[in-house]
Amino acid sequence: MSKIHVTTKVNGDPVEFLADPRETLLDCLRDRLGLTGSKEGCGTGDCGACSVILDGRLVCSCLVLGVEAQGKAVETIEGMAQGEDLHPLQRKFIEHAALQCGFCTPGILVAAKALLETNPDPTETEVRYWLAGNLCRCTGYDKIIRAVMDAAAELRGEAA
Amino acid sequence: MAKDEYREFRLVGTRPDRPDGLDKVTGRARYGADMTAPGMLWGAVVRSPHAHARIVKIDTSKAEALEGVKAVVTRADLPTGLTGEDWDLQENTLAGERALYDGHAVAAVAATSALIAQEAARLVEVDYEVLPHVTDVDAAMAPDAPVIREGAADPTVPEGMHPNVVKYFAFDHGDVEAGFAQADLVMERTYKTEATHQGYIEPHACLGQLGSDGKGEMWVCTQGQWFIRRMCAAVVGIEAAQLRVTPSEIGGGFGGKTTIFMEPLSLALSRKAGGRPVKIVMSRSEVLRATGPTASASMDVKIGMKKDGTITAGKATFRMQGGAFPGAPVDMALYCAFAPYKMPAVECEGFDVLANRPKCAAYRAPGSPMGAFAVESLLDEMCRKLGIDPMDMRMKNAVREGDRAAYGPKFGSIGLVEVLEATRAHPNLSIPLGLNQGRGIASGYWFNHGGETSVSMAISEDGTAQVSVGTPDIGGSRASIALMTAETLGIPYEDVRVNVVETGALGVNEPTHGSRATFASGKAAVEAAQHAIKEMCRRAAAEWGIEPEAVEWVDGAAQPAGPNAGKFPPMTIAEIAGKMGSTGGPISGHHESVPGGVGESFGCHVVDVEVDPETGGVKILRYLVVQDAGRAIHPSYVEGQYQGGAAQGIGWALNEGYIYGEDGRLQNPVFLDYRVPVASDLPMIDTVIVEVPNPGHPYGVRGVGETGITPPLPAIANAIQAATGARLTELPMNPPRVLAAIKAAKAG
Numbered sequence: 001m002s003k004i005h006v007t008t009k010v011n012g013d014p015v016e017f018l019a020d021p022r023e024t025l026l027d028c029l030r031d032r033l034g035l036t037g038s039k040e041g042c043g044t045g046d047c048g049a050c051s052v053i054l055d056g057r058l059v060c061s062c063l064v065l066g067v068e069a070q071g072k073a074v075e076t077i078e079g080m081a082q083g084e085d086l087h088p089l090q091r092k093f094i095e096h097a098a099l100q101c102g103f104c105t106p107g108i109l110v111a112a113k114a115l116l117e118t119n120p121d122p123t124e125t126e127v128r129y130w131l132a133g134n135l136c137r138c139t140g141y142d143k144i145i146r147a148v149m150d151a152a153a154e155l156r157g158e159a160a
Numbered sequence: 161m162a163k164d165e166y167r168e169f170r171l172v173g174t175r176p177d178r179p180d181g182l183d184k185v186t187g188r189a190r191y192g193a194d195m196t197a198p199g200m201l202w203g204a205v206v207r208s209p210h211a212h213a214r215i216v217k218i219d220t221s222k223a224e225a226l227e228g229v230k231a232v233v234t235r236a237d238l239p240t241g242l243t244g245e246d247w248d249l250q251e252n253t254l255a256g257e258r259a260l261y262d263g264h265a266v267a268a269v270a271a272t273s274a275l276i277a278q279e280a281a282r283l284v285e286v287d288y289e290v291l292p293h294v295t296d297v298d299a300a301m302a303p304d305a306p307v308i309r310e311g312a313a314d315p316t317v318p319e320g321m322h323p324n325v326v327k328y329f330a331f332d333h334g335d336v337e338a339g340f341a342q343a344d345l346v347m348e349r350t351y352k353t354e355a356t357h358q359g360y361i362e363p364h365a366c367l368g369q370l371g372s373d374g375k376g377e378m379w380v381c382t383q384g385q386w387f388i389r390r391m392c393a394a395v396v397g398i399e400a401a402q403l404r405v406t407p408s409e410i411g412g413g414f415g416g417k418t419t420i421f422m423e424p425l426s427l428a429l430s431r432k433a434g435g436r437p438v439k440i441v442m443s444r445s446e447v448l449r450a451t452g453p454t455a456s457a458s459m460d461v462k463i464g465m466k467k468d469g470t471i472t473a474g475k476a477t478f479r480m481q482g483g484a485f486p487g488a489p490v491d492m493a494l495y496c497a498f499a500p501y502k503m504p505a506v507e508c509e510g511f512d513v514l515a516n517r518p519k520c521a522a523y524r525a526p527g528s529p530m531g532a533f534a535v536e537s538l539l540d541e542m543c544r545k546l547g548i549d550p551m552d553m554r555m556k557n558a559v560r561e562g563d564r565a566a567y568g569p570k571f572g573s574i575g576l577v578e579v580l581e582a583t584r585a586h587p588n589l590s591i592p593l594g595l596n597q598g599r600g601i602a603s604g605y606w607f608n609h610g611g612e613t614s615v616s617m618a619i620s621e622d623g624t625a626q627v628s629v630g631t632p633d634i635g636g637s638r639a640s641i642a643l644m645t646a647e648t649l650g651i652p653y654e655d656v657r658v659n660v661v662e663t664g665a666l667g668v669n670e671p672t673h674g675s676r677a678t679f680a681s682g683k684a685a686v687e688a689a690q691h692a693i694k695e696m697c698r699r700a701a702a703e704w705g706i707e708p709e710a711v712e713w714v715d716g717a718a719q720p721a722g723p724n725a726g727k728f729p730p731m732t733i734a735e736i737a738g739k740m741g742s743t744g745g746p747i748s749g750h751h752e753s754v755p756g757g758v759g760e761s762f763g764c765h766v767v768d769v770e771v772d773p774e775t776g777g778v779k780i781l782r783y784l785v786v787q788d789a790g791r792a793i794h795p796s797y798v799e800g801q802y803q804g805g806a807a808q809g810i811g812w813a814l815n816e817g818y819i820y821g822e823d824g825r826l827q828n829p830v831f832l833d834y835r836v837p838v839a840s841d842l843p844m845i846d847t848v849i850v851e852v853p854n855p856g857h858p859y860g861v862r863g864v865g866e867t868g869i870t871p872p873l874p875a876i877a878n879a880i881q882a883a884t885g886a887r888l889t890e891l892p893m894n895p896p897r898v899l900a901a902i903k904a905a906k907a908g
Contacts, residue, residue: 099184
């Protein structure tokens with residue numbers, strides 16, 4: 001099957017790649033662009049390990065075709081820190097030991113960032129329901145929820 | 161809470177950032193599927209759609225003719241003559257005469273892209289003659305059950321058993337019948353648990369390369385690179401030392417990544433494709449259909465109890481299927497089942513049974529959750545009948561140091577009583593419950609494990625230290641090993657770098673399994689550091705012109721051991737390291753052993769549930785884990801193990817389970833249908849770390865990874881009975897089953 005030329009923006013940078021029309025955005029990020037921070041845990045949109053922001057919307061990149069990224073803007077885990085400065089969510093995940101194996105972590109961080117951008121002061125229940133599409137098998141979610149709540153407080157300017 | 165018989169530590173017990181944290185929050189950490197290599201091909205596996213079928217013919221010609229396909233392998237490409245476990249591994253890697261379960265690999269292809277490989281896999285034509293199958297353990301033992309493999313039984317199996325029973329296991333002590341005669345209440349029940357999957361979020365992935373010279377390399381997500389090396393070498397017929405295996409970061413394992421599945425196929429494909437590296441990444445449905453879930457179990461338990469709660473005797477018969485190969489953890493299940501209790505008499509027997517399901521693998525405290533579900537459920541029901549507080553019963557019968565374990569050996573220092581005391585003291589136990597709510601309590605046990613361990617430590621020129629370990633870091637073991645090494649050397653935590661290394665760098669290491677990484681690699685790292693300290697003291701002594709015995713190591717520096725040793729200012733590790741080249745060369749320490757002194761681990765969980773009487777849905781209101789860690793080196797990651805174990809146990813109890821259709825096919829091979837707990841299913845999980853130090857470890861570590869998955873199964877069943885009056889004896893306790901039990905309890 002002949003490939004399609006795709007021009008898009010990833011983490012603010014213009015990129016282009018050739019995509020087989022059957023390839024997912026996740027495949028293209030990982031195998032065409034070398035951005036392997038987004039993970040494939042299921043390929044069916046159930047685990048959230050591939051979460052990215054596509055034109056401002058949180059999506060499972062395994063459910064989006066690579067060719068659909070044409071002319072859009074994609075944000076991935078690789079764009080979350082600004083140079084040496086980690087996003088508060090990233091810092092709080094380390095501080096709270098909110099990761100064990102770390103495989104689900106990129107997707108959860110991307111999803112949590114999307115939450116805090118729409119709801120800067122979520123309740124615990126809101127965090128739990130927002131992240132219900134991101135499976136973590138190691139932590140039992142406890143420390144993840146605490147890290148997200150703590151990062152939200154910091155972003156609101158409240159002392160931890 | 162902490163029963164501290166040790167001095168205060170500078171670093172042990174603190175909560176610094178983990179060394180691999182930055183890589184893991186930025187997406188930089190490289191997992192199994194994240195590696196590529198020049199000239200790389202992609203592999204795909206052809207799998208049986210049948211639960212049991214004779215493979216009449218495999219025609220690979222169409223696949224081979226597809227442009228971009230570089231290799232196709234079938235069993236004919238693997239060596240013959242393997243026996244025992246090696247044969248099992250090879251047969252599971254690629255079916256021989258018969259496909260033994262839905263998802264069993266029958267061929268594999270390698271091509272220049274993943275899409276071409278998948279297309280080629282579809283073009284491999286396999287003629288099957290479908291055979292009768294069986295997937296349930298009790299059905300597999302019935303006289304009319306299809307025979308999965310003639311002659312697979314080992315000599316332990318009594319005459320007259322069905323050929324699917326491949327191992328028989330029994331132990332006893334005391335007079336069980338006399339015990340039952342003394343009891344005021346004797347109860348007997350049968351329990352069933354379904355197979356569950358470890359459910360690690362990272363599917364298996366590897367990148368293997370093998371040349372015609374028999375030399376190979378592999379990058380793979382695994383809990384144990386030496387296990388992968390030995391098993392792959394056997395399956396493809398090369399020498400173990402010629403295969404160099406590098407572990408990637410690992411996206412969860414829980415026991416399921418201690419063995420091989422498609423890894424040898426990457427090597428066999430690579431060899432056939434002229435040595436080009438071949439990457440194989442499993443899909444989720446491949447993971448669920450064809451890697452190693454845990455066994456399913458059918459268990460009869462009988463217990464005698466006096467009016468005051470004293471247990472007089474216990475009897476258990478466990479039947480487990482672990483797929484089409486021997487290896488169900490029926491022995492472990494029986495060992496653990498009565499472990500928290502003083503048992504005057506026990507009689508246990510177990511049957512390991514073949515069925516047309518994937519070959520089971522270890523899953524967090526293998527066997528222990530099933531045994532606990534049966535025994536802890538029955539004990540709770542008996543307490544209820546006799547009007548005894550289940551905490552009182554647990555305390556009255558609790559094993560202590562010097563007691564004989566139900567399975568034979570005498571316990572050394574153990575912390576069950578301390579765990580039960582801490583549980584009883586926890587505020588969660590006095591929170592009042594409302595309508596349709598109930599509280600359940602259960603205990604759990606795991607042996608913990610030592611295992612072959614090899615660690616190497618080297619002092620750098622600036623006095624910092626690097627530690628090479630062979631146990632992949634799944635949940636913070638780099639941090640715990642760095643803490644112990646830095647504590648021992650007397651240097652900052654940040655001055656130690658712990659590297660998980662490839663098979664070429666160390667002697668054989670067992671995997672990160674059995675809750676052993678922080679115990680065994682940690683113990684070996686401390687030994688290695690002490691070896692280096694001795695050498696550094698010797699170097700300081702030589703410079704000062706005094707005897708090495710007159711030098712001691714304090715706070716990261718050598719100093720004279722007393723006023724008689726001479727007056728010299730302390731010589732720091734950085735000073736000693738800075739001149740190592742002129743004082744005798746590199747300074748390092750090594751340690752190789754199978755460490756003894758393993759400390760057993762007990763836990764007790766308390767769960768509050770609310771049951772919806774309309775739907776049978778069970779909501780976890782609050783959850784408490786109390787467990788003896790021996791010593792929590794990094795308490796945050798100990799809590800994480802407790803919480804994660806509890807969450808997996810909750811999933812096993814309420815939702816998870818393999819569902820096989822009449823056709824023997826797995827009906828729920830995706831996360832949508834194999835539903836693991838999500839964030840909105842769970843509350844915060846409270847933890848109490850009890851510390852009864854293990855005298856067999858320099859810092860008192862017991863190992864904390866596994867016990868936590870055991871109590872949730874019975875604790876939740878006990879809580880459901882408390883809430884509804886209905887007793888569930890079969891897992892998972894999903895809404896239809898709970899609803900049926902409530903209706904039956906009302907009717908009965």
